[in-house]
Amino acid sequence: MMGASGIQVGDVVVIERAHLERLFDALRQRGYQIVGPTVRDEAIIYDLLRSAEDLPIGWTDEQEGGYYRLKRRNDAAVFGYAVGPHSWKRFVHPPALRLWRAERTDGRFRIIEETETLPPFAFIGVRSCELHALAIQDRVFLEGAYVDPVYKARRSGAFIVAVNCGQAGGTCFCASMNTGPRVTFGFDLALTELLDAERHDFVVDVGTERGAELLGDVPYRAASDAERAAVDDLVAHTAAHMGRTMETAEIKELLYRHYEHPRWDDVARRCLTCGNCTMVCPTCFCTTVEDVTDLRGQRAERWRRWDSCFTLDFTYLAGGRVRASAKARYRQWMTHKLATWIDQFGTSGCVGCGRCITWCPVAIDITEEVRAIRESESTGSAPSPGKEQ
Amino acid sequence: MVPHPYRVRRRRRETHDTFTLELQPASREGMDDERLPLGQEDAERDIPIASPQPPSTVPAFLPGQFNMLYLFGVGEVPISISGDPADSTTLAHTIRAVGTVTAALRALRPGDMVGVRGPFGSHWPLSDAEGNDVVLIAGGIGLAPLRPAVYRILAERAKYGRVVLLYGTRTPADILYRRELARWRSHFDFDVLITVDHALGNWRGNVGVVTTLIARAPFDPLNTVAMMCGPEVMMRFAARELVRRGVPVDRIFISMERNMKCAIGFCGHCQFGPTFVCKDGPVLPYRGVKDLLTIREL
Structure with missing residues (x-):
């Protein structure tokens, strides 16, 4: 049945797989630029999508x-x-931006101030952990004393089609962090893909008026109790099959107790300080600025670029770097995060x-690093957190 | 947050590597073609330089806050404001030429343009300190962010008890604001004690680290607010010495420095444990960072 109103x-509700394209059409008609997962360079990344057929159909x-x-x-x-x-921060907090x-x-x-006029984004396939990541970045860029106007414009206009995860990845641990796998907030529509020999449908939770309005253009029917x-x-199955777990009880106190712990030296021997973890992290927000000029020195530009606390220059001060060692940089990243x-x-x-x-690249595992520090307390191998003086 | 255009009104040489830029807002587009008179670099002379027309005012700041100074095409650096908060026409920044941007700033001439964003950050607790003795402790260029506090205290001298400035530099040649120090020292109700790490030639003053001055500085520890800025190791030991003399830990304030790109808590560079030095600091209660200061490479 067509639901023109009343939703x-x-x-x-339930939308059949065959009608997924209608959702794309409805978004496009409303002026959204649709961004979602697609296969590129042997990975699933996020980019502009022309149609639902650009999604990674049949891939895992x-x-x-x-x-x-x-x-x-x-x-x-x-x-699947x-x-x-990629994460959505690439779109709300772009990797390079002329300020x-x-x-x-x-x-x-x-x-000359930059003014940005972009059509609003529609994000397709946003996972629960990613909604939490967006909410975390909101606190950084929208909820403090200063507001980042670029983030605000890109974020507030975005239409979000979330997806409940039907399977957990090998390195997933959202269940430990209470950030998933079930989508609970921050979406306009939330899809759950039901697929077996008989059916291929999406159960859709309607999260906002805007989401309800959009469904006026998409064929749907009410969901049954069975659905x-x-x-x-x-979702329960996904939650039960997380590839990783992390004990988070009093994790802040745990790490504050162990600014000096032999495990930091251990991880520093493995860490390449490449910064990959910060680039792929959906919440890492650090940036640097670059001032560039033309060859005649008449025009200058200021660019903001993603930065990483793993670079040496990150803490450059007259006279050196505050965090010169790999140990200090890894400790900063993990202690900041957690x-x-x-x-x-x-x-x-x-x-x-x-x-x-x-x-x-060397498979450092944040859950393993936390576990090592936590277990050292119970085995007595942790140094007693002594203080100078 | 874009920089606002300012003109260099004067550049004063302070020491071999340190200088003070006095900045005034550039007048509006189309009106700023008239050049300011070219002043000369005068180290120790306070010659009033006439402005061609009444300048517009600079944004109000509180002692201890900083600005981001932008030099066209070169870059931007956080510099504490070192001028008089009561002076609404001029922004003063004392800068040590140690990097690309600061070295280029040193080459500026009167009339040259810089961009200014700010003021940013927290300030010295001067209101809270009213009724108390005040101990100001500076190391090297750390005197620059304390100078606005000195101006404010001298302007409202009756509100404070005894006031003492303890100042340490590496050598006598590194002492900033010599003329002003002498003038402050001449106030019967303002003590200035200076020490140097390495005495040269005709230095007849104190030799040793600034912490050694604390024991004999005249103040009542139980009714004192201490404010300090200098190398972290200096501040740690000075704070320890103050506590030893009986100053309550929560009446000690320090000003910190970190790499900063944005000054508004977005770029992440200035983090010191949970602290964003740009927005939580640069002036921080010592109690909150006491333990963090002992952690290497934090």
Whole structure:
């Protein structure tokens, strides 16, 4: 049945796989640029999509520490994979952005502010951990004393089609971080893919008026109790099959107790300080700026680029670097993610997506590093947290 | 957050590697073609330089805050404001030429343009310190962010008890603001004690680290607020010495420095444990960072 009206926030409906394209059409008609997962360079990344056929249909991934491979599925699932190297921060907090330009004439210069006019994004296939990551970045860029206008414009206009994960990846641990796998907030529509020999449908939770309105252009029917139960079962199954786990009880205090721990030296011997973990992390927000000029020195530009606390220059101060050793840089990253972030923003900076584990070239595993420090307390191998003085 | 255009009104040489830029807002587009008179670099002379027309005012700042100074095409650096907060026409920044941007800033001439963003960050607790003795402890260029506090205290001298400035530099040649120090010292109610790490030639003053001055500085520890800025190791030992003399830990404030790109808590570079030095600091209660200061490479 066509639902032109009468659909409400909180309703659960079913859209057949065959009608997924209609959802894309409806978004396009409303002026959204549609971004979602697609296969490129042997990975599932996020990019502009022309149609639902650009989605990674029939693909899945295998993920382990330092390992990512695409594999063909034996079905035509549309969302049958875990998260890849990209995250949505690439769109709301772009990797490179010109902040302003300046022109110099006769000994004075004038700053020309950038104004960005982009069509709003529609994000397709946003996972629960990623919604949490967006909410965490909201706290950084929207909820403090200063607001990042670029983030605000890109984020607030975005239409979000979330997806409940039907399977857990090999490095996933959202269940430990209480960030998934079930989508609970921050979406306009949330899809759960139900696929077996008889059917291929999406159960859709309607999260906003905007989502309800969109469904006016997409054929749907009400979801049955059995279908709602199937969603619950699927998500529960995913939650039970996480590739990783992390004990988070008093994790802030744990790490604050162990700024000096032999494990940091241990991980420093493995860490290449390449910064991959920070690039793939959906919450890492650090940036640097680059001031460039033309050859005549008449025009200058200021660019903002993603930066990583693993670079030496990150802490450059007159006279040297605050964090010169790999140990100090890894400790900063992990302690920020899991401990200081809580003091700064009231939440963990980790959503358990597992990207930092998968994309670490030497398979450093944040869950393993936490475990090692935690277990050293019970085995007595941890140094007593002594203080100078 | 884009920089606002300012003109260099004057550049003063302070020491061999340190200088002070006095900046005034550039007048509006199309009106700023008239050049400011070219002043000369005068190290120790306070010659008033006439402005061609009444300048517009600079944004109000509180002692201890900083600005981001942008030099066209070169880059941007965080520099604490070192001028008088009561002066609404001029922004003063004392800068040590140690990097690409600061070295280029040193080459500026009166009339040259720089961009200014700010003011940013926290400030010295001067209101909270009213009714108390005040101990200001500076190491090297750490005197620069404390100078606005000195101006404010001298302007409202009756609000404070005894006030003492303890200042340490590497050598006598590194002492900033010599003329002003002498003037402050001439106030009967403002003590200035100076020490150097390495005495040269005709230095007849104190030799040793600034912490050695704390024991004999005249203040009542139980009714004192201490504010300090300098190398972290200096601040740690000075704080320890203050506590030893009986100053309550929560009345000690330090000003920190970290790499900063944005100054508004977005770029992440200035993190010091849970602290964003740009927005939580640069002035921080010592109690909150006491333990963190002992961790190497934090």
